[in-house]
Amino acid sequence: MTDFPLNVIASLGTGQAFFIYAVIGFAFGWVLESSGFGNSRKLAAQFYFQELTVLKVMFTAIVTAMTLVFAASGAGLLDYNLLWVPPTYIWPGIVGGFVMGVGFIIGGFCPGTSLVAAATLKVDGIFFVLGALFGIALFGETIGFYEHFFNSSFLGRITLSDSTGLTEGTLTVVIVLGAIGVFAGAEWLEERVGKIPRAQAPRWRYGAGALLILGAVLVALNGQPGSAERWERIASVEQLRLDHREVHVDPLEVLSLLHDDALRVQLLDLRGEFEFNRFHIRDARHLAGSPLPELAAELIAMPANTVFVLIGRTGDDMEQPWRALRAESVPNLYILDGGAEGWLRRFTNPSAPPVAPRLALGDRHPASDPNPRLFEGSFEPKVEMEIKRAPSGGGCG
Amino acid sequence: MSARFPVTPSTGKPYWNPYLGGIMLGVVLFIAYLITGSGLGASGGMNRLLVWVQDALMPEHVDQVPYLLKMAGGELNPLKNWIVYLTIGTIAGGFASGLLSGRSHWETNKGPQIGKGTRWILAFIGGALMGYGARLARGCTSGQILSGGAVMSTGSWLMMIGVFGGAYLLAYSFRKTWN
Numbered sequence: 001m002t003d004f005p006l007n008v009i010a011s012l013g014t015g016q017a018f019f020i021y022a023v024i025g026f027a028f029g030w031v032l033e034s035s036g037f038g039n040s041r042k043l044a045a046q047f048y049f050q051e052l053t054v055l056k057v058m059f060t061a062i063v064t065a066m067t068l069v070f071a072a073s074g075a076g077l078l079d080y081n082l083l084w085v086p087p088t089y090i091w092p093g094i095v096g097g098f099v100m101g102v103g104f105i106i107g108g109f110c111p112g113t114s115l116v117a118a119a120t121l122k123v124d125g126i127f128f129v130l131g132a133l134f135g136i137a138l139f140g141e142t143i144g145f146y147e148h149f150f151n152s153s154f155l156g157r158i159t160l161s162d163s164t165g166l167t168e169g170t171l172t173v174v175i176v177l178g179a180i181g182v183f184a185g186a187e188w189l190e191e192r193v194g195k196i197p198r199a200q201a202p203r204w205r206y207g208a209g210a211l212l213i214l215g216a217v218l219v220a221l222n223g224q225p226g227s228a229e230r231w232e233r234i235a236s237v238e239q240l241r242l243d244h245r246e247v248h249v250d251p252l253e254v255l256s257l258l259h260d261d262a263l264r265v266q267l268l269d270l271r272g273e274f275e276f277n278r279f280h281i282r283d284a285r286h287l288a289g290s291p292l293p294e295l296a297a298e299l300i301a302m303p304a305n306t307v308f309v310l311i312g313r314t315g316d317d318m319e320q321p322w323r324a325l326r327a328e329s330v331p332n333l334y335i336l337d338g339g340a341e342g343w344l345r346r347f348t349n350p351s352a353p354p355v356a357p358r359l360a361l362g363d364r365h366p367a368s369d370p371n372p373r374l375f376e377g378s379f380e381p382k383v384e385m386e387i388k389r390a391p392s393g394g395g396c397g
Numbered sequence: 398m399s400a401r402f403p404v405t406p407s408t409g410k411p412y413w414n415p416y417l418g419g420i421m422l423g424v425v426l427f428i429a430y431l432i433t434g435s436g437l438g439a440s441g442g443m444n445r446l447l448v449w450v451q452d453a454l455m456p457e458h459v460d461q462v463p464y465l466l467k468m469a470g471g472e473l474n475p476l477k478n479w480i481v482y483l484t485i486g487t488i489a490g491g492f493a494s495g496l497l498s499g500r501s502h503w504e505t506n507k508g509p510q511i512g513k514g515t516r517w518i519l520a521f522i523g524g525a526l527m528g529y530g531a532r533l534a535r536g537c538t539s540g541q542i543l544s545g546g547a548v549m550s551t552g553s554w555l556m557m558i559g560v561f562g563g564a565y566l567l568a569y570s571f572r573k574t575w576n
Contacts, residue, residue, distance in 0.1 A: 004431045004432070005430065005431060005432065005433060005434030006432055006433070006434075007434075008432060008433055009479070014477065017479065018479060018481075018482040019482070020432065020433070021433065021479045021480075021482040021483045021486065022482040022483065022485055022486035022489070023486060024425065024428065024429050024432070024433070024437070024483060024486065025437075025482065025483035025484060025485065025486020025487040025488075025489070025490060026486040026487070026489050026490035026493070027425045027428075027486075027490060028422075028425055028429075028437050028483070028486070028487050028490060028539075029486065029487035029488060029489060029490025029491035029492070029493075029494065030490035030491070030493065030494040031418060031421045031422045031425055031490075032422075032487070032490075032491060033490070033491040033494035033495050033498075033500070034412060034413045034418060034421075034494050034498070035412060035413050035415060035418030035419075035422070036403075036404065036406070036412035036413075036418075038491060038495065038500070039404055039406065039412075039506050040506045040507070040520070041404045041506045041507070041508070041575065042403070042404040042412070044508075044574075044575040045402060045403075045404060045575070046564075047564050047565055047568040047575075048568060048572065048575065048576060050401070050402045051402040051403045051404060053403065053404075053415045053418075056415035056416060056419055057415045057418045057419040057422060058419070058538075058542065058543060059419065060415070060416050060418075060419020060420055060422070060423060061419045061420075061422035061423040061426060061543060061547070062423070062542075062543060062546045062547045063423070064419065064420050064422075064423025064424065064426075064427070065423040065424075065426040065427045065430070065547035066546075066547045066548070066549070068423070068424070068427040069427060069430055069547060069548060072427075072431065078430070078431055080548075082434055083430055083434050083435070083548055084434055084435035084436065084544075084548075085545065085548045085549070085550045086535065086536055086540070086541055086544070086545035086550045086552055086553050087535075087550075087552065088550060088551050088552030088555070089535065089552060090552065090555060092533055092534060092535065093534045093535070093541070093552045093553075093555055093556040093559065094555055094556060094558065094559040095533065095534075095559065096530045096531065096532070096533030096534025096535070096556070096559070097530065097534050097541075097555075097556035097557070097558070097559025097560040097562075097563065098530070098559040098560070098562060098563040099526050099527075099529060099530030099533065099534075099563065100526070100527050100530035100531055100534060100537070100538070100559070100560050100563065101530075101559060101560040101561060101562060101563020101564035101565075101566070101567075102523075102526050102530075102563045102564070102566075102567055103522075103523045103524065103525070103526030103527030103528075103529075103530055103563075104523065104527060104560065104563070104564045105523070105563070105564040105567045105568050105571050106519050106522055106523035106526065106567070106571060106574070107519060107520045107521075107522065107523015107524045107526070107527055108506070108519075108520060108523060108574075108575075109520070109523070109524070109527070110439075110527060110531075110537055110538035110539070111439040111440040111443060111527060111528065111531055111537040111538065111539070112437075112438075112439035112440075112487065112537065112538060112539040113538075114524065114527075115439055115443075115484070115487050115488050115491060116487065116488070116490075116491025116492075116494075116495070117491075118488075119488045119489075119491035119492035119495060119501075120491060120492065120494075120495030120496075120500055120501040120502075121495075121501055121502055121503045121504070122504060122505065122506055123503065123504065123505040123513070123517065124505045124506055124507065124516050124517060124520040125520070127517040127518075127520035127521045127524065128520040128521070128523060128524035128527075129443075129524065130521060130524065131520060131521035131522060131523060131524020131525040131526075131527070131528065132440070132443060132524040132525065132527055132528035132531075133443060133447050133524075133528065134521070134524070134525045134528065135524060135525035135526060135527060135528025135529035135530075135531075135532075136440065136443060136444050136447055136528040136529070136531075136532055137447055137451070138525065138528075138529055139464075139528070139529045139532040139533065140444075140448070140462060140464045140465050140532075141462065143464050143532075143533075144462070144463060144464070150533065155551070155552070157550075158550075158551045158552070159548070159549040159550060159551060160549040160550075160551055160554060161549060162551070163551045168549065171549060183416075190402070190403075194401070194402035194403070195401075195402065196402050196403055201414075201416075202414055202416075205416050208416060208420065
């Protein structure tokens, strides 16, 4: 099992966890200020090709963090599936980004840099922060008028690897090489436009660049863990849970979960289409044929109080899908004991006539949505909610 | 007179070399991902601090606007979110760094051709656009471009094109503000 990311809020409580976030923020603010990001002239010079500090700092940070993240993930230390990757909304992102760019050239800051500018008593920074707060407030008041656009072109958690078909390791190498090429171009521009002699730049940057390329190549050679490898890492714990039937949930418990207002229950029906059409539990999602690892990203992104229940014919046929989804770090994942057939038997009045085998009842059978008060019985409760390790929102959530 | 670029602080110690700053920023970002599973950000924390004030001044209004409701409706406390503490830490870190390096004092950074008043008005307008755009894009430069870029979010890389496109497109029109 990978140890990182930690679940700081669940393991330390909000007090200490919030303190850790404040310490990380402190380091962030310190680095921003020290790099000159509290000075609007330094930031604006970027857009006149006089001084490309913004580009150098941002891209050096991106490639450094990227290489470290994928190195740690490849080494089995960090679970990439549990990291918050900002979900993609193509057009709101590009249009919002464009508005930000216009704000950047007019105002001279971005939100993070304006905070350190204001903290170091730059009056233009203080006005920018006030403006940003005004803009944020205005957004809250006006987004209701075009919410449709705000939620459009949603692609979920997609990464450059999904979009290009290249592996994360190859992309790291490509992006690192691209960044170094861009830095060379930036230094050339600075010499021509900003009259900054290139000899001023420290020589150690060549060594740092070489080290970064070496790191990226090692990341690419080491590769990222595949499903089988991810399962091997957790098998010693998770296979025992399967063997001891700790994840096979009694139909009565599932019924009680469905009526628990504090939980969201996702019923994932993996049977064939014919069987699903014949009978399924109300609100079950039919997933036959969907590749499970791709589904995992969507499931992980769901709110932390979601329970996932796999539904097969008998229940025991769900052990392989359970392993596949657990290997991808889907939390709170269980199997309906006895499967759909067991459920149908359990919640059908014995005196009712049996369902004709060729009838497609779907969720119109009374057992699709049984009344919990009519079915009393005891069961051994198995579901324990694991608090999600990754926070449910990103840096700007 | 010394060269105009790179821009130097008017007082105090010089800024770090940009590559050093970038490496340090990358390491901080990696540690944030390693420990917390999410990256850095700023506009989200500003948003919640603002909504906290709005909720104190006009709670009925907050309860009527869906976007605010999600953060501060009913019993929800907009400050009970990690991003708020990250943002407070960012302000404190910038303050401490500026103070210890002697760069912290009252001043307005601007181009030589405009007055302070003009610069303040433009900073406010630019800030408003930036704040609005950052919420529309679901993240600011730190949360999307930096953090999302490092973990290869496709949307973050697309947004980067929008930000640089918008800034470079209007750079010529606003050249007098800065040069």
